[in-house]
């Protein structure tokens with residue numbers, strides 16, 4: 346299936362580079378934007394403790410993946426060039 350989305354990493358010239366995360370889709374906003382959340386453990390040096398936190402990242406959903414994504418599905422996102430003020434990640438894979 347070929348999509349006409351210019352911000353598609355598979356069918357358009359959107360290159361991904363940098364970091365890759367896996368997380369759960371918490372919300373799908375209009376305009377093919379997904380809020381992806383994943384747990385993270387950070388270390389507070391001052392208090393000498395590990396703390397569990399969550400990170401939320403806004404990611405663009407390419408048109409060819411948009412009908413396969415639901416809230417709660419696990420996805421893989423990759424860093425790309427900034428697509429808007431909030432979005433500099435794109436969904437590259439859907440896990441079952």
Ligand SMILES: [Zn+2]
Nearest residue numbers: 348353356409
């Ligand atoms: Zn595509």
